[in-house]
Amino acid sequence: MGTLRKYLAKPEFSILLILAAMLVLAAVLQRNFFEAKALNRTLNAFTPLILLAMGQSVVIISGGLDLSAGTALSLLTCVLTSVMHKADPVSGGYAIAAAFAVAIFIGVVNGIGMGYLRIPSVIATFATSFIWLGAALFLRPTPGGESVAWFKLFYDVKVYANAPPALKTFGSAVPSALALVLLGCLFWFVLSRTRTGRYIYAVGSNNTSAYESGINTGLIQLKACVVNSMFIFLAALYFVGQNQSGDARMGDPLTLRAIAAAVVGGIALSGGRGSVYFALIGALILSLVNKIIFFANIPYAYQTLVSGVIVILAIASSQGYTLYSRKSMTRRGRLV
């Protein structure tokens, strides 16, 4: 009983509770919500935000904030579509290599600004966000570009007719979107079991203490930024697979949504606290909000307003719940 109560008192529990409530509501409003096809479509729509929120949460946990995530995503889609030629399937490989290099570069530049030059992360990444935007506009002033056909694999295996049969069976069991998210989870699962994973929390929680313990805090912040750009890289692969084109303006609105998703998922903006997997759940909640509003037939003019209110309610109720359950436990003397 005691351990159960302890789990109930965790903020994570209230977030799961909110997610469950959202799922029920969505299922009520959209009758076929839980059918495989609809579920797949839902997940497809959510994937970029989920990946961005997970990456963002790593930076937030390390004590920073990345305002350039959205434009970095745009830039990567532009790089991918500029290197690729529709007629040449091999060029897809080059494009991936080039975009991967650019992603690393983006992470390193942001990381140097935050970790070594000690520019406040909000300012550093606000500045770099314009650089990524500028570069993206240079490559692709208007949305477009070419993509090899097999890039569709990143979106949905079924859409690509020439896929090998083994991949097809895998694709029908695990949709590409889910595979990408699972890849991201696996990446963090491995990383969180290394020194770097532990140190990201330490640096975000108290930079000076971490430094005095002999941790290279600058390098850890840089690594956190690179981890983030890996997540952005995955999101870019997905986006190009979906749209077969690049767009210099598509990513920017996602930046703040990803930050909000991380916060809904219980990541403390002060750093050091929260779980990357719960950023995923935060992104699910945030996306479900839009879906519910859409299916609830709320007039378009009110949609944004209502979604904002729901986000605030979600955050407030999760914090209020935590406070309440902590208090009641303290009264019983179980938690001091």
Place this chain on the structure above:
Amino acid sequence: MKVLEASGIRKCFGGVVALANGNISCQAGRITGLLGANGSGKSTLSKIIAGVYRADAGEIRFLDRLVQFRNPNEARRNGIAMVFQNLSLVPDLRVWQNIVLGAEAGRGPFLDDRQARRVSQEIVDQLLPGLDIQRLACELNPGEMQIVEIAKAISANPKLLILDEPTAALEKAEVKSLFRCMRMLAERGVAINFTSHRLWEVLEICDEVTIFRNGENVGNIDFAVDGRDPEKIVSYITGVSQKAPVARVSRPPSDEVALKVEDLCYRDALKNVSFELRKGEILGIGGLAGQGQHELLLALAGCYPGVDCLAEADGKRVRLTRPANAIRNSILLVPGDRELEGLFMKHSVFNNMIFPKLGLAHQPFFTPRRKYRAECEAAIKLLSIKAHSLDMPVRALSGGNQQKIVVGRWLSFDAKVLLLADPAKGVDVGAKRDLYRYIADQVREKRVSVILYASDIEELVECCDRILVMYEGQVIATLEGADLNEETIISTSMKVG
């Protein structure tokens, strides 16, 4: 065997000489005490040895090798571990994660958490049995934090352990268990360097003591040879041979009531606290650490909106729900933790001193700077604060001077009730005497009433007219007259007899 020999160490910070000529030697298996007033250079020397600062001149020999560490981590790898004065745990990591932080055992690229937990558990069992290593560092109380901090230093198996005021946040019982552990380490051949402002601690634990004054070591007393003579040590510290009792108030308190509190309750921390504070009285609050003393002072200062009580100041009802109410009724708080609650560390002395004024109800639209500057300068002179300018940032001052500023900013107010939360914490003997003398002057001349909480029972006994002993948020005894002595306070606060 000589583990460390430092000679002729010199260090300046922007033209100010912090350490002119520091010399120290540490032997394996011996505990060397470092004593001196705040700003006498002992902390600087410790930090140079541990690699935090680099010396401008002088040489350090560690295990017969000339060394110059670039950072604390390099020193730690070479066998010098330092426990810092300010707590340096990572709040969101667990106790065991903190203990091994920076030196995690690993299997390949992955962390070996089982090994880490085992090692941490072993060390914690020696220091503070019963501490759950799964707790988050931010949930610990200051005493436990300090123990974990020391556990972290020990986990690196140092040859030389530098403890810079490790006992400032500890209760007596915790100090005792720390001392047991220090002795155990010394028996294993670790050289220990111990800094404290509490004389009895140094007398009890150290084998020898090196005394600093104005950036130089002025004396070295080997207790085995010269005996444990506190008078001699104090004379070295202050440079004058004199006993240092705090000036007692000669006038007895009047019968007028300055502050009357009935049935003060706050959550679980305070239960039905009632007392009367007379004019010109120094009322002490004693008891074990963390029994609600701190909360009581904060509640009186109006820091808890949910507080429930009947309070009268000068016969007038006061609602203690906002700090501004308390200040307007001249109930002024000198907070305990100057870094967290008392001062804006990055701001200037001047801004810190005038800040409480800006919150008053009747303020001129434009701040009268010149007038305030004159007042501040007077306060600085009165308290003999060592600040070369009103515009220097507060964090550049030494701890004792910072504490004086926290007190000094209320100077221009017409204080009726002063709430002092451990004002002499981390302050050296000389500054402590200055502070208490100033407070005693205020009590005698202006008939100010004082509520004093001090973690050091000696201070309470020396200053107070009456002492309330608290236990689990309640006042369990009021001691006065002949009962005002250390033994009675300790026995009542532990509920013995």
